[in-house]
Amino acid sequence: xxxxxxxxxxxxxxxxxxxxxxxxxxxxxxxxxxxxxxxxxxxxxxxxxxxxxxxxxxxxxxxxxxxxxxxxxxxxxxxxxxxxxxxxxxxxxxxxxxxxxxxxxxxxxxxxxxxxxxxxxxxxxxxxxxxxxxxxxxxxxxxxxxxxxxxxxxxxxxxxxxxxxxxxxxxxxxxxxxxxxxxxxxxxxxxxxxxxxxxxxxxxxxxxxxx
Numbered sequence: 001x002x003x004x005x006x007x008x009x010x011x012x013x014x015x016x017x018x019x020x021x022x023x024x025x026x027x028x029x030x031x032x033x034x035x036x037x038x039x040x041x042x043x044x045x046x047x048x049x050x051x052x053x054x055x056x057x058x059x060x061x062x063x064x065x066x067x068x069x070x071x072x073x074x075x076x077x078x079x080x081x082x083x084x085x086x087x088x089x090x091x092x093x094x095x096x097x098x099x100x101x102x103x104x105x106x107x108x109x110x111x112x113x114x115x116x117x118x119x120x121x122x123x124x125x126x127x128x129x130x131x132x133x134x135x136x137x138x139x140x141x142x143x144x145x146x147x148x149x150x151x152x153x154x155x156x157x158x159x160x161x162x163x164x165x166x167x168x169x170x171x172x173x174x175x176x177x178x179x180x181x182x183x184x185x186x187x188x189x190x191x192x193x194x195x196x197x198x199x200x201x202x203x204x205x206x207x208x209x210x211x
Contacts, residue, residue, distance in 0.1 A: 002037045002094040004030070009044045009100040009111040018183050018197050019146035022204040023099035026144060026181075029208030030097075040089070044110040049086070050079040052116050083117050090118035095140050095211065096175075098166060102147035102184075107162040115169055124173045134174020141170050142211055143180040144204060148187025152180075181207055 006027050014021040031039060050056060059076030063069065069077065090096075100107040118124055125134050143166050151160035163180050170178040183200035186193035 002034070003092065004037055004039045004095045004097065005090065005093045006039060006041045006097045007044065007099065007111075007114065008041070009098075009108045009114070011045050017101065017146070018186060018200060019099050019101050019144055021197065022144050022146065022181065022183050022200045023097070025201045026097065026099075026142070026204040026208035026211070029205040030211055033209045040093075042114075044108075044114055048082055049110060049113045049117060050082050051113055052083075053079075055079050056083065083120075086114070086117045087120040087123045091120075091123040091136065093139070096142070097211070098141065098143045100145055100162065102145055102151065102160070102162055105151070105159045105161050106165065107145070111162075112165075115166075119169070119172075132172065134172055137174040137176060139173075139175045140177035140211070141166075141175050141179075142207065143178070144183070145180065146183040146186075146200070148185070150185045150188065152182040152184060179207070 006023070008020065008023060010017050010020050012020060014024045027039065031037075055073075055075050056079050059072045059080040062072055062076070063080070069080075072080065098111070100111055106112075121127055121132075122135075124136055125132050127133075143163055145162055147160075149156060151157060152163070163182070167178055167180075181200070181203055183196060186196045189196070
């Protein structure tokens with residue numbers, strides 16, 4: 001049995017969002033094909049995702065200097081503990097499905113905060129004399145991203161940074177399999193928006209069965 005993290009970064013649901021609609025199609029097809037797997041939905045707009053701020057650095061510094069967890073302030077304890085929970089959950093999962101819109105050429109800020117929370121030495125990667133080495137070498141990941149323009153190919157491809165950033169992070173973590181599905185162009189071609197959406201749902205359903 002595999003543990004799957006379904007990680008969404010959109011304030012809207014599948015009724016208003018092309019990416020969320022495709023994500024739903026993907027995950028429903030996955031569940032149908034893998035009924036015994038454990039699926040955990042992490043809605044980044046509803047979960048507590050602490051920013052790595054002064055409280056976190058202070059708490060980490062105290063722990064590294066030998067202080068006990070109980071010596072951290074209440075705020076430090078809450079944030080450090082939550083970050084530990086998120087990074088442990090990520091490291092213990094087998095598969096990751098990331099779903100987001102493209103905003104200003106990348107994903108929403110909360111996705112970056114989440115990736116920061118799981119990029120922890122000793123859990124998702126380790127330092128060696130040869131440099132950092134990913135530890136999640138038996139995992140796989142899939143990314144669904146929707147955008148009003150076309151950025152996966154063509155003259156605007158160099159502007160796309162969401163999928164490329166996720167690819168860099170998955171490589172850094174050692175994840176050997178990372179694929180993507182782009183649902184794009186519905187704002188640039190509004191007369192084709194519904195067809196673009198339906199094509200995306202079809203591709204998402206097939207990808208979910210295969211994942």
